[in-house]
Amino acid sequence: MDEGKMDENEWRYHGEGNKSLVVAHAQRCVVLRFLKFPPNRKKTSEEIFQHLQNIVDFGKNVMKEFLGENYVHCGEVVQLPLDFVKQLCLKIQCERPESRCDKDLDTLSGYALCLPNLARLQTYHFAEHRPILCVEIKPKCGFIPFSSDVTHEMKHKVCRYCMHQHLKVATGKWKQISKYCPLDLYSGNKQRMYFALKSLLQEAQNNLKIFKNGELIYGCKDARSPMADWSELAHHLKPFFFPSNGLASGPHCTRAVIRELVRVITRVLLSGSDKGRAGALRSGPGLRGPPVCEASPFSRSLRCQGKNTPERSGLPKGCLLYKTLQVQMLDLLDIEGLYPLYRRVERYLEEFPEERKTLQIDGPYDEAFYQRLLDLSTEDDGTVAFALTKVQQYRVAMTAKDCSIMIALSPCLQDASSDQRPVVPSSRSRFAFSVSVLDLDLKPYESIPHQYKLDGKIVNYYLKTVHAKDATMMSTRFKESEDCTLVLHKV
Numbered sequence: 001m002d003e004g005k006m007d008e009n010e011w012r013y014h015g016e017g018n019k020s021l022v023v024a025h026a027q028r029c030v031v032l033r034f035l036k037f038p039p040n041r042k043k044t045s046e047e048i049f050q051h052l053q054n055i056v057d058f059g060k061n062v063m064k065e066f067l068g069e070n071y072v073h074c075g076e077v078v079q080l081p082l083d084f085v086k087q088l089c090l091k092i093q094c095e096r097p098e099s100r101c102d103k104d105l106d107t108l109s110g111y112a113l114c115l116p117n118l119a120r121l122q123t124y125h126f127a128e129h130r131p132i133l134c135v136e137i138k139p140k141c142g143f144i145p146f147s148s149d150v151t152h153e154m155k156h157k158v159c160r161y162c163m164h165q166h167l168k169v170a171t172g173k174w175k176q177i178s179k180y181c182p183l184d185l186y187s188g189n190k191q192r193m194y195f196a197l198k199s200l201l202q203e204a205q206n207n208l209k210i211f212k213n214g215e216l217i218y219g220c221k222d223a224r225s226p227m228a229d230w231s232e233l234a235h236h237l238k239p240f241f242f243p244s245n246g247l248a249s250g251p252h253c254t255r256a257v258i259r260e261l262v263r264v265i266t267r268v269l270l271s272g273s274d275k276g277r278a279g280a281l282r283s284g285p286g287l288r289g290p291p292v293c294e295a296s297p298f299s300r301s302l303r304c305q306g307k308n309t310p311e312r313s314g315l316p317k318g319c320l321l322y323k324t325l326q327v328q329m330l331d332l333l334d335i336e337g338l339y340p341l342y343r344r345v346e347r348y349l350e351e352f353p354e355e356r357k358t359l360q361i362d363g364p365y366d367e368a369f370y371q372r373l374l375d376l377s378t379e380d381d382g383t384v385a386f387a388l389t390k391v392q393q394y395r396v397a398m399t400a401k402d403c404s405i406m407i408a409l410s411p412c413l414q415d416a417s418s419d420q421r422p423v424v425p426s427s428r429s430r431f432a433f434s435v436s437v438l439d440l441d442l443k444p445y446e447s448i449p450h451q452y453k454l455d456g457k458i459v460n461y462y463l464k465t466v467h468a469k470d471a472t473m474m475s476t477r478f479k480e481s482e483d484c485t486l487v488l489h490k491v
């Protein structure tokens with residue numbers, strides 16, 4: 001990229017989250033990722049540069065090691081002309097969802113991250129001419145805490161995502177409770193994964209987006225977004241999954257197309273080679289905690305049919321979901337066990353503030369930082385060193401609980417080789433695909449007290465409202481017989 005000759009008209013708004021905003025180049029396969037801040041939060045250019053450089057270093061030295069070279073794209077920090085950034089900011093402002101406008105794009109430093117556009121296949125730099133479909137999933141936390149520090153029994157039964165749904169609906173963030181449960185997606189059991197993906201398609205919230213040729217065609221900006229329209233989605237997807245087939249339109253066609261999409265995504269999620277040092281945690285946390293969440297409509301439907309809890313079929317070890325789950329499980333103590341250790345580090349820093357640097361609280365996220373994360377002992381010897389290791393592991397685990405997975409699919413021409421990319425078959429076509437992970441920014445040390453408070457709020461709200469109601473009648477989330485039969489199709 002020639003930073004000297006930047007033209008805002010070559011870039012278009014692509015998307016944003018709580019902390020960054022992304023614009024995509026119209027022709028080339030690159031995006032620029034800018035940081036966002038609340039209006040009055042002034043940061044110096046040097047601080048912003050360091051923040052971005054930390055993101056790159058953390059990706060390179062930590063996440064690539066854990067998740068594998070192929071899945072992680074760290075990008076690089078670029079310095080852009082301030083005039084370009086200001087014009088770009090003005091140009092995209094009208095496309096930003098209102099709910100995200102509480103923070104402003106950083107237009108003062110001129111720094112941003114330049115990354116490959118993961119909504120396109122990984123050929124970098126130049127866009128492919130073949131059509132491309134991309135599914136982005138933010139799977140969230142895929143396990144139930146196993147820590148003995150957990151004080152609410154409910155946390156050993158119902159996963160955080162399912163509990164949090166109730167608080168989110170109560171506060172108006174989303175209109176309705178999703179049937180998605182991360183434990184179903186991470187189960188490795190095809191039926192459960194199928195159910196999880198279908199549930200995401202029914203109620204996408206911020207956990208699912210679909211792009212066609214880089215354009216968002218499915219996904220929900222906020223609670224005011226219109227209801228998901230499957231027939232419109234199927235219309236977009238039909239040429240991908242039924243290219244030369246005169247499948248009539250209508251509900252039958254919609255169902256067939258959605259089924260194909262879900263099957264292909266399930267297969268892709270279960271695929272993967274195991275390269276690099278990503279197995280570092282394999283002998284670590286392992287599969288612990290209950291295999292199902294009691295609030296998941298899938299497990300409820302099994303119970304309602306008198307069936308046993310499904311076996312944990314397990315994810316293949318090379319796949320990205322497996323690796324992500326292993327990193328999430330670095331949260332060995334749960335926030336309840338972690339918080340007192342955070343307080344221990346805090347007390348130490350109050351006494352010795354100059355030690356913050358030596359403790360690598362704000363970086364550098366280098367090889368030494370990574371090595372310390374591999375110590376999975378939970379025997380507290382009362383030291384600051386022990387507390388610090390658990391705090392850093394917790395931050396890394398929280399990062400993995402909030403990242404997104406991007407799956408890009410491009411139809412293979414008949415009989416054509418796939419340029420050495422992996423290929424996934426569907427019933428009427430074949431796709432070359434790539435899987436990547438994004439939003440791997442290490443969660444800040446300062447967010448730990450917030451996590452602690454939020455955890456209490458989520459559980460208390462759930463206990464007070466939902467569980468109390470549930471004890472006397474089935475949750476409204478689960479509409480009896482409909483769900484009992486829905487999930488048990490062969491996939």
Ligand SMILES: O=P(O)(O)O[C@@H]1[C@@H](OP(=O)(O)O)[C@H](OP(=O)(O)O)[C@H](O)[C@H](OP(=O)(O)O)[C@H]1OP(=O)(O)O
Pocket residue numbers: 017018019206398401402443447454
């Ligand atoms: O706490 P959670 O689980 O609600 O996760 C937050 C996300 O909310 P979600 O529940 O996924 O809608 C939240 O996503 P949204 O802004 O709601 O789209 C952010 O990803 C937030 O991370 P950060 O503070 O921006 O680094 C996330 O905060 P962290 O907890 O990961 O710090």
Ligand SMILES: Nc1ncnc2c1ncn2[C@@H]1O[C@H](COP(=O)(O)OP(=O)(O)OP(=O)(O)O)[C@@H](O)[C@H]1O
Pocket residue numbers: 014015016017018019020021022031033115116117118119136209402404438439441
């Ligand atoms: N390299 C990329 N290629 C394509 N799209 C991207 C890329 N990076 C980010 N995006 C898009 O931009 C959106 C926002 O990016 P990201 O999730 O990193 O924001 P964030 O503010 O850090 O998120 P959060 O709200 O989780 O803190 C993503 O959901 C994704 O759709």
